[in-house]
Amino acid sequence: MSQFYDVIVVGAGNAALCAAISAREKNENVLVLEKGPSNKRGGNSYFTDGAIRFAYKGLDAIRRIIPSISDDEASKIVMPEYDAEDYYQDLMRVTNNKSEPSLARQLVYKSYETIEWMSNNGIKFDLIYDNQSFEKEGKFHFWGGLPVKIANRGIGLIDMLNKRVEEQGITVWYESPAKKLLTEKGKVTGVVVEKDGETVSIGAKSVILACGSFEANTELRMKHMGEEWGNAILRGTEYNTGDGLQMAIDIGANIYGQWSGCHxxxxxxxxxxxxxxxxxxxxxxxxxxxxxxxxxxxxxxxxxxxxxxxxxxxxxxxxxxxxxxxxxxxxxxxxxxxxxxxxxxxxxxxxxxxxxxxxxxxxxxxxxxxxxxxxxxxxxxxxxxxxxxxxxxxxxxxxxxxxxxxxxxxxxxxxxxxxxxxxxxITFAFGGLHVNEKAQVLNVSGEPIEGLFAAGEMVGGIFYDNYPGGSGLMSGAVFGKIAGNSAAEYTLA
CATH class of the missing domain: 3.90.700.10 (Succinate dehydrogenase/fumarate reductase flavoprotein, catalytic domain)
Structure with a gap:
């Protein structure tokens, strides 16, 4: 193979770019593969309202990631604490205790440190005054554990993540869909890609799949969720058609989570x-x-x-x-x-x-x-x-x-x-791959597939039947960061 990278990330939304940025902190050569054109970059993340749910210890913790909040503004804010256990209990309550506890705890207990990491990488945040608070006697009372959004919604998120990707010198190929995972002796060794009308094989020490679930595939929706789902409209990108899931399944990855459910x-x-x-x-x-x-x-x-x-x-x-x-x-x-x-x-x-x-x-x-x-x-x-x-x-x-x-x-x-x-x-499907706490993809025997990691919608087992608002973006960022770090460590071992 003429081209070789330490880490290849498949996808270019929130989870994928967080994974690429995280991997780049330890590796020199990181490649991002995106199925869509550059003018439709960002996956489902581009369409989000930007609300992001994380655990926090009151207003002081919020001000650390939104330093523009002045003392005067802070004096007019009532911000109840929302700690990791509150988040965990909300997640388990709305999923009827079906959420995989180890993955749920990764999401909620690493949420604030991931928000700080995003802030350190140039992501800006704002308070959600209009939809998550009410004014009473001159003070803004926030509720629901969801007081923060990303500045300029999903558009801002994708712009800011891509700016950081460019600053780090990460290579991004658009209109370059991944078609197949390359393996050797049970280890993932690269990706087959369609680029510029040609099929090319790109070598890699590790691969991170973060290219969405199957919600844009009407046939798969109807197969896994019911015939009526052929009548749902698609709220996000048309490129999340389950390609990454199938590539992983083809090499023995185990499916996981509620394939009949969705947001x-x-x-x-x-x-x-x-x-x-x-x-x-x-x-x-x-x-x-x-x-x-x-x-x-x-x-x-x-x-x-x-x-x-x-x-x-x-x-x-x-x-x-x-x-x-x-x-x-x-x-x-x-x-x-x-x-x-x-x-x-x-x-x-x-x-x-x-x-x-x-x-x-x-x-x-x-x-x-x-x-x-x-x-x-x-x-x-x-x-x-x-x-x-x-x-x-x-x-x-x-x-x-x-x-x-x-x-x-x-x-x-x-x-x-x-x-x-x-x-x-429909926003995204809940069905995905089985991963462990390090975002390693597991095979049908429950063992990690060496060199393969996943993040974002591709992680199955977190959401069942329902979903606490703002948790999708947070899950993408948390497991994106984890996957990037795990993939980088794997390449250095």
């Missing part, structure tokens, strides 16, 4: 059918449903909108929408909660219907009018007394209806009224 959300009815690089930043999602009701075209509710803070339910309610007639639903709000809706409800790209009365609203949307009005009447009758607190689970609930609404149950009776049609958008 999916309720997104605007007119969201592009595949991630649009001209309108990135997660602007189409619709996540304020805990403050209102969700009804299908039959005029019936089908989930407990107030089960928990949106950070802990939005990634599982997308599939519930997919189960409804015509694979869609309506989020309905009245004027008393409209001011609390997240910013993406109030942009020009939003699809919305409004009317001064519920009867008039029902005429404007495609819904069973009589059932729609009956459902809301029954809901209003079931609302219990209590104080409404939009920033915390307030226990203001319904009684006597199914499904219940466990929190934030205000009567929906103050016009004007708003209906936002939503469909299911």
């Amino acid at each position: 999916s959300i309720g997104t605007d009815f007119n969201t592009p059918k595949v991630g649009d690089f001209t309108k990135p930043g997660d602007i189409f999602k619709k996540s304020s449903y805990p403050l209102g009701l969700i009804l299908n075209k039959d005029g019936k509710r089908f989930v407990d909108e107030g089960e928990d803070l949106r950070n802990y339910t939005y990634a599982k309610y997308g599939r519930e929408i997919l189960k409804q007639p015509d694979y869609m639903a309506y989020q309905v709000f009245d004027s008393q909660v409209y001011p609390y809706l997240r910013s993406e409800y109030k942009i020009e790209e939003t699809t919305v219907f409004s009317a001064p009365t519920l009867e008039e609203l029902a005429e404007k949307i495609d819904i069973n009018k009589s059932q729609f009005l009956e459902t809301i009447m029954n809901y209003n009758d079931a609302v219990q007394e209590g104080e409404f607190h939009p920033s915390e689970k307030d226990g203001k609930c319904t009684k006597g209806i199914e499904p219940p609404k466990s929190n934030w149950a205000l009567k929906l009776d103050q016009g004007p009224f708003y209906a936002f049609p939503v469909i299911c958008g």
